[in-house]
Amino acid sequence: MLAAVLAAVTAAAAGCAGGSSASADPPALTKARAQQVLASFAAGANQAGPRLDRKKLPRIEANPQLKMDVASFKLRRAIGQRPDPVAFTRPAFYIPRLHGYPHWFAADAVTGTGDRAVRHALLFTQTKPGAPWLLAADPYPQDAALSRIALDSDGYATAVDPGAKGLAITPARLPAAHAALLTRGPGAPGASTLAEGPRTHRAYRALRQGESTLAKQGVTLSSRFSTTSYAIHALRTRGGGALVWYVLKQNEAYSASQRGRLAVSGDLVGLAPATAAKNRMDTIVLVQYLATVPPKGRATVTGMYRKAVVARGS
Structure with missing residues (x-):
């Protein structure tokens, strides 16, 4: 009798550990359904893309992806460039077992071939039963980062709570640490939890170099990164780590005492009239x-998708 009681207690504890288990929570959706969601997204993207129809994007995307791709469509329309048709190859799905809504899952897939091949770390969300599955995020990883996600015996993943302990830094604290590093440099609080790389320390140094270059041209640039209210999503990796999706906001302010020094160019095209910037321009980038x-150790930023979404000149 005692042995049976102890076994029941042990099983209950195992089910609570990590926030989910095969016996406690069902997967967010089946693998077959995830394949349908990806195919449906591709079809919707290929309907919106040729005409750069921003009104069709809310049918297949949610923020922040929606806000960023609307801005991308504005840029493409201004420069007369249509996107390539969307066709995903070699998809792999990472579906967590979840308790309650919103539901979400990740997909690793590739578009394009050869030198134009792009790897995606797509994140789809569903807000409530019967609601559409929408693409919420799609950073481009440098490597096959999703292949390191741990899977159970049925092939499903484990969601990691943003406040989960036992990691070099909790997913909830990661965005603030990253924003501090990009704004204030390696000496900022929390910056030491991030590994050196092109999207961390090198990005900070490149931004400072850009500010110096602009100053020689008579333009002052100030840049500040901050956290956002967008949800943080994380999946357990083999070895007890976590793969984390999160979003930062970058506020940029350009100013020049002489007119003609500023211009709406590059990633800002389509967000404001070409002549909008006279002496100042403020932008928001997601x-x-x-x-x-x-x-243990340091977090490595393996993927990114950046897009200016607002530009105001004065």
Whole structure:
């Protein structure tokens, strides 16, 4: 009798550990349904893309992806460039077992071939039963980061709570640490939890170099990164780490005492009239990140999708 009681207690504890288990929570959706969601998204993207029809995007996307792709369509319309048709190859699905809504899952897939091949770390969300599955994020990883996600015996993943302990940094604290590093440099609080890389320390140095270059041209640039209210999503990796999706906001302010020094160019095209910037221009940029957080050590930022979404000149 005692043995049976102890076994029941042990099983209950195992089910609570980590926030989900095969016996406690069902998967967010089946693998077959996830394949349908990806195919449906591709079809919707290929309907919206040729005409750069921004009104069709809310049918297949949610923020922040929606806000960023609307801005991308504005840029493409201004420069007369249509996107390539969307065709995903080699998809792999990482579906967590979840309790309650919203539901979500990730997909690793590739578009394009050869030198134009792009790897995606797509994140789809569903707000409530019967609601559409929408693409919420799609940072581009440098490598096959999603292949390190741990799967159970049925092939499903484990969601990691943003406040989960046992990691080099909790997913909830990661965005603030990253924003501090990009704004204030390696000496900022929390910056030491991030590994050196092109999207962390090198990005900070490149931004400072850009400010110096602009100053020689008579333009002052100030840049500040901050956290956002967009949800943080994380999946358990093999070895007890986590793969984390999160979003930062970058506020940029350009100013020049002489007219003609500023111009709406580059990623800002389509967001404001070409002559909008006279002596000042303020922009808002959204940046999606994908990071691998180990149990010990430093988090490595492995993916990114950046897009300016607002530009105001005066």
